[in-house]
Amino acid sequence: MILPMVAEGLRFSAGGVEIIRGIDLELRAGGPTLVVGPNGAGKSVLLRLLHGLLAPGAGVVRWAAGDAARRQAMVFQRPVMLRRSVLANAEYPLKLAGIDPARAMAALERVGLAALAGRPARKLSGGEQQRLALARAWAMGPEVLFLDEPTASLDPAATRQVEAIIAAIAAQGTKVVMTSHDLGQARRLAEEVVLVIAGRVNAISPAPDFFERPPTGEAAAFLRGDLLW
């Protein structure tokens, strides 16, 4: 297991603006962790720091095992589809990692895209592309899966399908860490909620507690729908 993961003193600036202003965070095995907060709070940057796509200006991210990079995956808000078939997209990271590409087809079946395996991936609808991105990550069998606003650009029907897939991935034992600005989504999926405001972690608590007894004043205001910044 690469979990638990401990992040200490994370700071990150871009273009002279400090986006992450000192974050300590621990991720343990279990159900989905939802990172919520207003737009511009630094949720997406935080996810990229944890996944290793961005190098922090200060602080460290420590995983419990050495080869953590290979045992985690990430799905972006607008997934990048390679200019290839649906199946070839799902196979690409498997081949890269030296894993049997036959797992790609099984993953496509689980997200309901097996019938479209031969289609060009870029001709899929937004919802289908997001499901393909999830299948592509899922096929890798990651221990941790980062999802950056996976339903932000989807309609409700596609959102429902994507959430069902996320729940299934979590149910199989993959730790899901996901940003969202949709509180309803957080209620539906989260086991743990992390509230990020202005580049800092404002609150961390189990999901039921967070919604029923907001641990901070800002959490209560965020839940009420007040503008926090």
Next chain:
Amino acid sequence: MQDIGSAFALAFGLILSGDDGLARIVGLSLRVSLTAVGIAALVGLPLGALLAVARFPGRQALVVALNALMGLPPVVAGLVIYIALSRSGPFGSLGLLFTPTAMVIAQAVLIAPILAALSRQVLEAMWDEYAEQLRSFGAGSWRAVPTLLWDGRFLLTTVLLAGFGRASAEVGAVMVVGGNIEGFTRVMTTAIALETSKGDLPLALALGVVLMAIVLGVNALAQGLRDLAARRGA
């Protein structure tokens, strides 16, 4: 105006007559330029892709150098290769001067920088889109090169055609290193230059029309295949 009209008529007549000499010249033009494009692509496309993805010291200088080499006068390239391949030059023992192989080398040298520079531009835009996703997959720069080349294959067809266009239109380099030997190293452009020298302007122009038709045909063929492949979504 009359000259141009008669040139088209003459070109048409030349093509219809199935003239042996013309067929040989056309065949050699195609073989030399296509081979040169193939060889230049083997070097130029990976180099362009690497420049698109990798950041290393000297990269910017290399990009500037490639852009400058795009403007390399063919006759200069021809002269350098002439001196290199001459019996008195460093590669003289190969006996390649005044052969089609020398012409292939000259054209490949001319267009490799073009293919590299253009493919860098095309693939850099694609890399902007792909970079984060590929790094998340654990693909480093080296692994990204073949991925970009494959995914950029439709865009790169246009790059290859640009290279082919330059190669087949080029006269200075192949004249110098090929020698315009009848039946052996004479290609469309050197034949046109020769007929111009002989003052047979209508024939020269007719050959020009034939050359344009060939280039047009190759472009149409490539475009058609590309569209077909794109429709099938390969």
Next chain:
Amino acid sequence: MFRRLFLGLGLAMATALPLAAQTQSITVSSTTSTEQSGLFGHILPIFTQSTDIAVRVVALGTGQALDVGRRGDADVVFVHDKDAEERFVAEGFGGPRRAVMFNDFVIVGPAGDPARVNGLRDSVEALRRIAAARAPFISRGDRSGTHAAELRLWQQAGIDVATGRGAWYREVGQGMGPALNTAAAQNAYILADRGTWLAFRNRQELRIVTEGDERLFNQYGVMLVNPQRHAHVKAEAGQRFIDWLVSPAGQEAIAGYKINGEQLFFPNANRPGA
């Protein structure tokens, strides 16, 4: 789909690599006048048919053609500048020189004839008049045999075109054909070899104004590049070509080349001193 396209391209290239059938061949560096007048197109097939040796001609100015021989990039040099040829032999680059044939130069000029040289037989006098009239004159300016001949005539006319020339004297630095194209476009006088002139199509206002002067005779010579200097020279095949050119069969082939019934080159391999 695309894979197949690449495969097809690769196949096309693979078949392109053996670019020529390997019969025996020699490379001859020669002049634009012999190539562009069509002489080689007439005599080479006859030679190749009887010997099975293919002749590849690289047509350049005489100076360049001799340079190609000096560098060892040709087996045989076939040019028309006796002084330069004798220097080439004396320096050990090839030889011995064999005289083959001659043709003649003509002075070509615009129909309007501003220098009043039309019909004049004396070529040196013709050049004096052109210079005096400051009528436009196109010079090859490319170290070719024709250029060398032109400079000799100017010298005999006592006119120093190297330093004392005016805007009327224009060097183009190109072969006979392009120089004729320039003369036609500018209505200028020019010294041309008769063969190229007869085969030249873009004459416009140009016509022959001076011809028949013995000083306008243009001697061609041929030499084997020295195989001791360049070991790869195909001495045997090259020598056969030279021997054929000066043989009765070769001389007859040269005499047989005509444009509009007019003979262009006159074989004189056996004339002493040629």
